Amino acid sequence: MKVKQFFVVLLVLISILGFPSQALAHGVETNYHLKINSLEIQSVFSTGEAFKDAPVIVHPPEGLDYAPIAGRTNEQGMFVFEPDYSVSGEWEVEIGEDSHWDMLVIPVSDRGIDFEAISQIQEDHPHHHHYLASQVIVVVLAIGCGISSQFISHKFKN
Numbered sequence: 775m776k777v778k779q780f781f782v783v784l785l786v787l788i789s790i791l792g793f794p795s796q797a798l799a800h801g802v803e804t805n806y807h808l809k810i811n812s813l814e815i816q817s818v819f820s821t822g823e824a825f826k827d828a829p830v831i832v833h834p835p836e837g838l839d840y841a842p843i844a845g846r847t848n849e850q851g852m853f854v855f856e857p858d859y860s861v862s863g864e865w866e867v868e869i870g871e872d873s874h875w876d877m878l879v880i881p882v883s884d885r886g887i888d889f890e891a892i893s894q895i896q897e898d899h900p901h902h903h904h905y906l907a908s909q910v911i912v913v914v915l916a917i918g919c920g921i922s923s924q925f926i927s928h929k930f931k932n
Contacts, residue, residue, distance in 0.1 A: 804869060804876040808889045812856040817869045817876060823852035830868045835863025835882075853912060857882045 796869050801820035828847040828901040834840035847853045862883045869876045875894045881888040
């Protein structure tokens, strides 16, 4: 009977340690609103907390000899994108870094920002894969412990 209790305790410990609750807070959500001559961008974590002071890099359209522009979000996770309308093409706005990252591709022409054609790219970082992998490992270990405890308890009964 003690072997079965050992496996139950082991299963509980693996379950508790195998599901890191903070990993869920790493997602970044970015919303944007068109203003008269700019695009107001706001990034928040999936928990709703503002992504304040996040690094922002604005990349001009490819093929042009313009340097990227660096900035930061404010306390509310806001950044205002005011493109040079004489530079037509797809501008890229990167918000965050590493596992906290999002990017908007913003088409701009001399007529303004094409709001309907804005696309959002969320890079699939290894961090997200590790979280899913840890869930799978916990499930496999839980099943393995359950099967092992049944096998061992039957062996000791005989």
